Amino acid sequence: MTAVDLKPIVDLFFTFLDGLILTVVIPTIAVFVARKLHVDTTSALAQRVVQVASNGAAYGLSQAQGAIDKNAVVDVKSPIVAAGVQYVTDTVTAANLASLGVTPAHLEEMVAAQVQKLLGAPAADPPITAPSVVVVAPATPR
Numbered sequence: 001m002t003a004v005d006l007k008p009i010v011d012l013f014f015t016f017l018d019g020l021i022l023t024v025v026i027p028t029i030a031v032f033v034a035r036k037l038h039v040d041t042t043s044a045l046a047q048r049v050v051q052v053a054s055n056g057a058a059y060g061l062s063q064a065q066g067a068i069d070k071n072a073v074v075d076v077k078s079p080i081v082a083a084g085v086q087y088v089t090d091t092v093t094a095a096n097l098a099s100l101g102v103t104p105a106h107l108e109e110m111v112a113a114q115v116q117k118l119l120g121a122p123a124a125d126p127p128i129t130a131p132s133v134v135v136v137a138p139a140t141p142r
Helices: 007-036 042-063 079-091 094-100 104-118
Strands: none
Touching: 042 079, 042 094, 042 104, 079 104
């Protein structure tokens, strides 16, 4: 009787199993633990979007040509807002914005409100925040 070396087959099986564990099992466990511990991973991202919107407004103002009337109402379709929105979309990935529920219209409103704020206008109404989607409710057991 001839002996058959099964080591290459077993090695291949364990290599496949290692890949499966690293790509499927560990991330699934991490998401499960985060839900059980009620970890809110979106609030830091939402704060970053608001900060980048503020920076985008400042960038839009810096790109403006000529003097800016501090009493002017900034339209969401103005070139200043467009430059600020472009800054935000260049800085924050579209996937991150989508995960927070931030639409292009909401981004324009956020940047326009920040421009008004930088021009010394009264505070925007409603206050500048990330979308209400950001609030994460605790996971309910199924």
